[in-house]
Amino acid sequence: xxxxxxxxxxxxxxxxxxxxxxxxxxxxxxxxxxxxxxxxxxxxxxxxxxxxxxxxxxxxxxxxxxxxxxxxxxxxxxxxxxxxxxxxxxxxxxxxxxxxxxxxxxxxxxxx
Amino acid sequence: xxxxxxxxxxxxxxxxxxxxxxxxxxxxxxxxxxxxxxxxxxxxxxxxxxxxxxxxxxxxxxxxxxxxxxxxxxxxxxxxxxxxxxxxxxxxxxxxxxxxxxxxxxxxxxx
Numbered sequence: 001x002x003x004x005x006x007x008x009x010x011x012x013x014x015x016x017x018x019x020x021x022x023x024x025x026x027x028x029x030x031x032x033x034x035x036x037x038x039x040x041x042x043x044x045x046x047x048x049x050x051x052x053x054x055x056x057x058x059x060x061x062x063x064x065x066x067x068x069x070x071x072x073x074x075x076x077x078x079x080x081x082x083x084x085x086x087x088x089x090x091x092x093x094x095x096x097x098x099x100x101x102x103x104x105x106x107x108x109x110x111x112x
Numbered sequence: 113x114x115x116x117x118x119x120x121x122x123x124x125x126x127x128x129x130x131x132x133x134x135x136x137x138x139x140x141x142x143x144x145x146x147x148x149x150x151x152x153x154x155x156x157x158x159x160x161x162x163x164x165x166x167x168x169x170x171x172x173x174x175x176x177x178x179x180x181x182x183x184x185x186x187x188x189x190x191x192x193x194x195x196x197x198x199x200x201x202x203x204x205x206x207x208x209x210x211x212x213x214x215x216x217x218x219x220x221x222x223x
Contacts, residue, residue, distance in 0.1 A: 031209065041217075042216060045214070097160065102154035
């Protein structure tokens with residue numbers, strides 16, 4: 001059974017800092033991994049999708065990497081801003097059915 | 113346009129009421145999803161529709177009844193809910209099983 005873990009559960013950094021969020025999964029046989037952002041009481045915003053054959057994806061200040069063999073993904077945020085404050089969720093699809101298994105999330109606070 | 117819309121935004125219902133949640137997308141996606149999210153927890157998958165057919169039911173109680181009338185629309189019919197069913201209900205869509213796009217959710221309170 002696939003399990004997804006995100007560490008740390010919460011993170012507070014000063015504005016301008018580069019930071020890394022971690023996601024690990026127990027079964028390396030995945031089809032894709034997706035990173036989301038969620039603001040309080042809102043829906044999820046898709047940030048990056050990495051297919052199983054890819055090693056990384058980039059969008060603006062965000063870079064996500066995938067190492068299937070070690071069961072890890074990282075989300076790198078460059079030059080963090082207060083507007084980046086949110087909960088970040090990673091999710092994996094292990095069955096190619098669209099069924100996403102989510103981690104518990106990392107709540108990020110970027111202080112001005 | 114990567115927008116998924118959900119109505120209503122908020123819903124309060126009694127345990128004997130019947131109500132429906134609506135989700136709509138016009139991105140041509142052929143997979144649509146219902147998730148339930150409790151406070152400070154990640155979303156949990158409830159149902160998946162693929163090409164307007166129910167493909168996954170995550171052992172959801174029968175008081176939740178999904179319906180996919182066409183490729184753009186997904187409904188969730190609610191009947192005889194319990195207070196523990198209070199949550200944020202999220203709809204998502206994707207092209208096949210790829211990147212999922214979520215709506216803003218419906219905040220449901222069962223009294």
